Amino acid sequence: MKSGAAFAAFWGLLLVILGTGLAVWSGELGVGLLLAQGGLGALALALLQARRPPQSRPRLLPSLSLPTVVLALGLAAAALGLTAGLWLVLIGAEVALFALVWLAREIAAERRLR
């Protein structure tokens, strides 16, 4: 109860029940599944909480993360490229790849400091 797993599970199960009710009432499995899957995130969280309760210990955190920003810009450019043209997809993907490597180095540095 303290970890909150019960609340997340309750909410997720409510959606599964509502989805089952919808599927039975309407005779449409698809819409019932659409509703029931909405609870999967909460159920996954409940599982995480139950299996790995949070530990109160110091965490090393970044104050800045420039590669995160560059990654977002690269992915957005690549997405826009889907309509603007392949050239922008490629530029965006390149930027995103560069940012991913940068981010990996940043995270590796973080782990070394632990």
Place this chain on the structure above:
Amino acid sequence: MAGGAPWGRGVSAEPGTAPPLPAAPPAAPAETAIGWIASTDHKRTAAKIGAASLVFFIASGVLALVMRTELAHPGLQFISDQTYNELFSMHGSGMIYLFLTPAALALGLYFVPLQIGAAEIALPRLALFGFWTYLCGGLTMYAGFFTNNGAGSDGWTAAVPLSNSAFTPGIGMDMWVIGAALAVLGSLLIGVTILLTLFRLRAPGMTMLRLPVFSWSMVVTTFMVVGSFPVLVVTMGLLLYERHVGGIFSGSGGAIAFQHLFWFYGHPVVYVMFFPFVGAVAEVVATFSRRRFFGYKALVLSLLVFTALSMAVWAHHMFTTGGVQNQYFSLTSHLLAVPAGIEYLDLIATMIGGTILLRTPMLFALGFILQFLIGGLTGIVVASPPIDYHVHDTFFVVGHFHYTLFAGSLFGLLAGVHYWFPKATGAMLREGLGKLSFWLLVLGANVTFFPMFFLGFDGMQRRVPDYAPRLGDLNLLSSIGAGVIALGILVFLINVVVSLRRRVLAGDDPWQGQTLEWATSSPPPRHNFQRPLPPIDSHAPLLDRRLAEEPA
């Protein structure tokens, strides 16, 4: 700098213990441009989201003013039909995808860690990534105005087949689709960080049933975000594929399938724009009634049930399609009145017997409670299929959702902004200007949106730039009201600027708040708490401490 990232050590503060460790090595160059752009501090990320959403709000509000000017008189037609289509589409899209949803999440991102005694958020990089994704999405949507065919013009719902490439050709609509996907993806990621923070980083002693009401509202809000937002991202991907390749929604039943997928996001998002403000209003009501929030556990249960039910009502937007199980969705829609009633009872009961202080945050909270009631009650009307058949796609529906989202949610947001502004900035907002903006907004909102119920019942269709001359008077009244709203917003913005330039220092706890954010400095330090936290024995630990210190 290791790998380009200065590091700080964040810990959850424990009650009665030494303060968290300071940043080591020294914190980021906070006041530099990079410090703002790339800071992973949840408060900075939230401030960035808040600032961006404010800009999108103003832009989308200006579009509404142009629309209301066009509708002020029948036959005016100073803009083309296509331009009008773009205006209402971008107004709705801007307000929903780019303003209210992100603003609600920004409020949570800023104050949830403070309320639960956490030094940081879970996955701060993810929140930062979410902000930039959202911002890129918003700019992409708006950039459609600079393309040959103009911006997206199929409403904020982009219903198929209207939104396929045959009926809405051009790159502007593509940009709308991509922008919506990016913006919603950004909001989803921000929601994930808030949810994980609530579950993983609570201070010792802060059990789930000791979470402040606002934090609980963010728990259920982020449940909905995680449950429904991915569907919209996928749907926008499918729509883009449909526009360029086809074969997804073009077959038999494709339009209904699209509506199911869209509204599975589209209705819960209305509640994502509602529950955080219920939580904010509840904090304000308790603080300014000088009472503990009434019926806490009933409220928690009602929030859980309300949000689960609200995931199951999406197809009440589709009653008139004839392609959905109307009885089921009408029943679930009506059932929402039960948990909503519990929340209203709790809010009112908190005030009864309290010492009510009518400061600006409380006025906005009361405005939210009263005006949202009109939105809620008219929601029951449109939840009834026989009546919905009459008012579907009319101004009645426009009036209904503007009472919920503007007269309700925006007032709730402003209650929260006026309440927490001193905490976030260290400066008090001016009471006189706050009350002036409140009354202007009350007047403007009701003059603008109440006539829409009559217009809708009289048959005025939404999303059309012209109408029958007999509807002219009420439309003129509504347009005048829109001008008053603009004035109210202007006064609010002036209030913010004046209060930041000529600061009246707030102190740590100007309102005698009840929750942990008022136990730290204003504005809070990088890792939120530098002093030991008070003992956490309930959802109102500062009220507990105050009562314990009072002479018997």
